[in-house]
Amino acid sequence: MLNYSKKYAILIAYLVTLSQDLIDQAIEIHDRQMMILQSKGRKTQEEMQRENGKAVNEKVVHFADIGAALIQARDEGLDPFSTIEKVMPWDKIVASVEEAKKLARPMDYDYLDLLENRFTYLRKYTPALLKSLEFRSTKAAEPLLRALKTLNEMNKSGKRKVPDGAPLDFVPKRWEKHVYDEEGIINRHYYEMAALTELKNHIRSGDVSVVGSRLHKDFEDYLVPKDEWTTTNLKETRLAVRSSAEEYLEERRKALAERFTWISNNLDSLEGVNIEKAKLRVDRLEKNTPEDA
Known part of the structure; x- marks a missing residue:
C-alpha cells in the first residue's frame, strides 16, 4: 500500500493538473462566447437586411429619381423644388426621409450597435471569470488589465456607473463611438464588452497570460x-x-x-563529389524506385 506521503503527493499533482485544465476550459468558454457575440451581431444585421431589403430598395429608387430631377433642374435652369415635386409630392419626400433614417445602418456597416442586448447574457459568467482568474500582461496590454480591475471592483461594490478616470486606452477605434460619447460619458455595457473582447484577443496573441493556466501561461514560466x-x-x-x-x-x-x-584530405576517394573551378559539385542521386512501384 502507498504511504500517506505518496498518496498526498499524487493527490496534489492531480489537483494541480485539474486546476490547470479548469482554467484553460474557462478561457476556452470565454473565447467561444466572444466569438458567438460577434456572430450574433453579424447574423442580426443580415436578418435586418433581408427583412428590409424591399424598403431599402424603394428608398434607393426615390433617391435616384430625386437626384435625376435635381440634375435636370440645374442643367435646364428650372426651379429645383418644383422639379422635385413633379417626381414625388413633398410630404411623401419627408416621409421617405424619415423611413430612410430608421432603415439606415452605420456608414461602415458595422454591427456593434446591435450587441447591447447581449450584455445581460454575458453577465451570467463574466463577473465570476474576472473574480476567479488572475491575469498578467506585457506593457502593451497594461491598460486592459487596469480596465478589468475596474470592472472587477465595480462587480464587488455593485456600482453600475463606470467611474471617472477609468482606463480607455485599451478601447479599439472600432468600439470608441459605442463606449463613450463626445462628452466622455462611458456606456457601461459597451465598456465591459470591449474589455472582454480585447481580453480574448490579447490572450490569443500572448500579450495577456493567465496565472495557473497550462495553455496560456506567461512565457517566462516555461523557462x-x-x-x-x-x-x-x-x-x-x-x-x-x-x-x-x-x-x-x-x-x-x-x-x-x-x-x-577531412573532406580536403579525402576528396579523391569520395564518390560523386569533386571540385571543379573552385566549385563543389555533387552528382545527382540515381533513382532506386522499382519500375512497377
Whole structure:
C-alpha cells in the first residue's frame, strides 16, 4: 500500500493538473462566447437586411429619381423644388426621409450597435471569470488589465456607473463611438464588452497570460527561473551544448574546420563529389524506385 506521503503527493499533482485544465476550459468558454457575440451581431444585421431589403430598395429608387430631377433642374435652369415635386409630392419626400433614417445602418456597416442586448447574457459568467482568474500582461496590454480591475471592483461594490478616470486606452477605434460619447460619458455595457473582447484577443496573441493556466501561461514560466539558474552548477545541467555562447561558437568553428580538413584530405576517394573551378559539385542521386512501384 502507498504511504500517506505518496498518496498526498499524487493527490496534489492531480489537483494541480485539474486546476490547470479548469482554467484553460474557462478561457476556452470565454473565447467561444466572444466569438458567438460577434456572430450574433453579424447574423442580426443580415436578418435586418433581408427583412428590409424591399424598403431599402424603394428608398434607393426615390433617391435616384430625386437626384435625376435635381440634375435636370440645374442643367435646364428650372426651379429645383418644383422639379422635385413633379417626381414625388413633398410630404411623401419627408416621409421617405424619415423611413430612410430608421432603415439606415452605420456608414461602415458595422454591427456593434446591435450587441447591447447581449450584455445581460454575458453577465451570467463574466463577473465570476474576472473574480476567479488572475491575469498578467506585457506593457502593451497594461491598460486592459487596469480596465478589468475596474470592472472587477465595480462587480464587488455593485456600482453600475463606470467611474471617472477609468482606463480607455485599451478601447479599439472600432468600439470608441459605442463606449463613450463626445462628452466622455462611458456606456457601461459597451465598456465591459470591449474589455472582454480585447481580453480574448490579447490572450490569443500572448500579450495577456493567465496565472495557473497550462495553455496560456506567461512565457517566462516555461523557462528556468533566473535565480535558480544562477545558483545551478552548470557542469551538471546535462545540456547538449555549452552554456556560454562564446564557447559554443568556438566549438562549432572547431568542428567545422575539422570536417573541412577531412573532406580536403579525402576528396579523391569520395564518390560523386569533386571540385571543379573552385566549385563543389555533387552528382545527382540515381533513382532506386522499382519500375512497377
